[in-house]
Amino acid sequence: MKTVLTAAIFSALAGAALADGHCAAGKTLTDGTLTIATGNPAYYPWVIDDAPESGQGFEAAVAYALAEEMGFAADAVTWVRTSFDEAIQPGAKNFDINMQQYSITEERDKVVDFSAPYYTAPQAVLTTETVMAAGGTSPTMDFLKELKWGVVASTTALPVVMEQIQPNQSPLVYDDNVNVTAAIQAGQIDAALFDLPTALYLSAVVVEGGAILGQFDPNAAEDPDQFGALMPEGSALKACVDAALAVMTENGRLAEIEAQWLQEATGVPLIK
């Protein structure tokens, strides 16, 4: 009992020392440490080489900048991995914040908390050069309707395909990016909808003969796809994370990180 008490007091003191005076003090899973979750595996360009500890990649960089803003040194950041399902299951979570391109939606917000958005993702169409050759150069909605579509189940891409594009054939749905690219490669689908950075990576590296047909203008969208850090419902940390993100937006840090890791995003034609 005594050792437990001593340990508790000691860790409380240590926590107070690390995050002294900042609003995150005492609100994290482990005092003095910020536990951040990402996907398993975490994909390029969000995390480079599936190693978030390096701080390489957009989300990894945002995570470390965010932690710094909240008063956590880089060595006070711990990484864990979760699936989408683990993040929304009821019960105790093993992370303080979870960053893996979670789109903020009203329905999801009822079950978990989201931070303010840290990125607005344009949706882009991944396809192959063969399909591009068949459709000419200018991406039009009529052409998109004719395609056989594939999407990842756990993303918000399916509603976009169903409501905005309204394809003639019902889309096929897959578990993850790898399965979608396998289906494109096998010719089972013509096109898939991803956020632009992911689509650029897949077309350049993963899909043989891959191409980007175009992107949807996020500013024109009624309900743009915005990524937020996910937290357990009612998280005490939300106010701190939002405040830190606000500062990072204000002082240009967020834009700087975006320019460093997601710069290729320009030059993709808009779909009208």
Add this chain to the structure above:
Amino acid sequence: MIAGLSTAIVVVLVVVLVPLAPGWDAVKRSFFDAETFVNTFPTLLRAFLLDVAIFAWSVPMIFALGLAIALARGAQSAALFPLRIFGAVYVDLFRGIPVVLLVYLVGFGVPGLGLPRPWNSPYIWGTVALVLTYSAYVAEVLRSGIESIHASQRNAAICLGLSSRDTMRYVILPQAIRRVVPANMNMLVALQKDVALLSFIGPVEILRQAGIFKSLLANFTPYVVAAVIFLCVTVPATRYADYLLNKDRNARS
């Protein structure tokens, strides 16, 4: 009387105690949300029709191929030894590979060879994967049925002047197949659930549709809906298998 009482006590304990758990409210919201249940049920039921369709066109192929493999394994003549080896390898291979792996391998791998549409459809190759796996199981079940027929039956048929082919067709198989009907009903129940594995390669059947709802609503209730719909089919099927099993046992005693 005692059985009824003890059952009642267990049920009451579960009903009273589970909601007392501190996380019950959260679990209830995530898994048993009435509004989500009602809203997603019609779409999920429609998606289940795809499962039924895949099941329906797979079953005849499974039994035809299973029977062929069982007969190949049981081939007697020395000249047919390669056939016997083929049957054994086939069963070892496809019974040994997890269904999911085979669905991926066949579902993405074969179309990847460059087949044109519609021949690269995930429906076709997903069905092929199911048929390969389940025919291996069914072949073994049928073989055990064939081997359970007493040798005197075969001898009697030969004495009557039947060829070995007619012996198999008119004497052995009718008895063997009847004897393994309950075991095959089990296969069908398992197959009905494994049809959902086709969702991995694209088709939006009930499990995938539930996953889509889960992701959009951040709620697991659609999975519970799917489970209920599955139970509505598999429970009667299992009971029917039990009934056949009992009938068979009574007929033999």
